[in-house]
Amino acid sequence: EVQLVESGGGLVQPGRSLKLSCLASGFTFSNYGMNWIRQAPGKGLEWVASISSSSSYIYYADTVKGRFTISRDNAKNTLYLQMTSLRSEDTALYYCARRGYSGNWFAYWGQGTLVTVSS
């Protein structure tokens, strides 16, 4: 069974940093691209970042480019999102999701970890 478990969320002040993790199990992690997606309270879904299976290709939404860094450790089956210069508008539930086998759909999702940016 595919499982994605996010962690690392919490309350953080504007301008500070936070690092999210996503532990994957139930599939060969090193074979799949991974993604971060977020959902602000009462809002819709926003794709944040993608990373290919070997970290060769990385993409970001314009809203986070230059502030967030996606990375992965295939030996640890873990996906990361380093978030810096956090803003109130980054407040959201952050999901990790596995890429589809042959396309950029999101085949499996975690339950999310909540990031609240507030002073």
Added chain:
Amino acid sequence: DVQMTQSLSYLAASPGESVSISCKASKSISNYLAWYQQKPGEAYKLLIYSGSTLQSGTPSRFSGSGSGTDFTLTIRSLEPEDFGLYYCQQYYEKPLTFGSGTKLEIK
């Protein structure tokens, strides 16, 4: 960016009925479209990709259609467990974008 529009934010129906949820792209995305379901307390679930291909485990009462800019998710003979939120997503180009969602509730 490709804007995805789900014109109906809310839809009420009774078990046993059939419903259709529409999704419109701001430009042609071929069939690079996926549908997701979210139920309270559960992870998002992929239902359909490539516009009409059912993800393994998706019941056959679900179907997807469309190509280009107009897409439809149809659920035949609604079951109680089908009620929830439905989102479309384009993966024709980055940034990957989602519709605003359609909440399907029990009438």
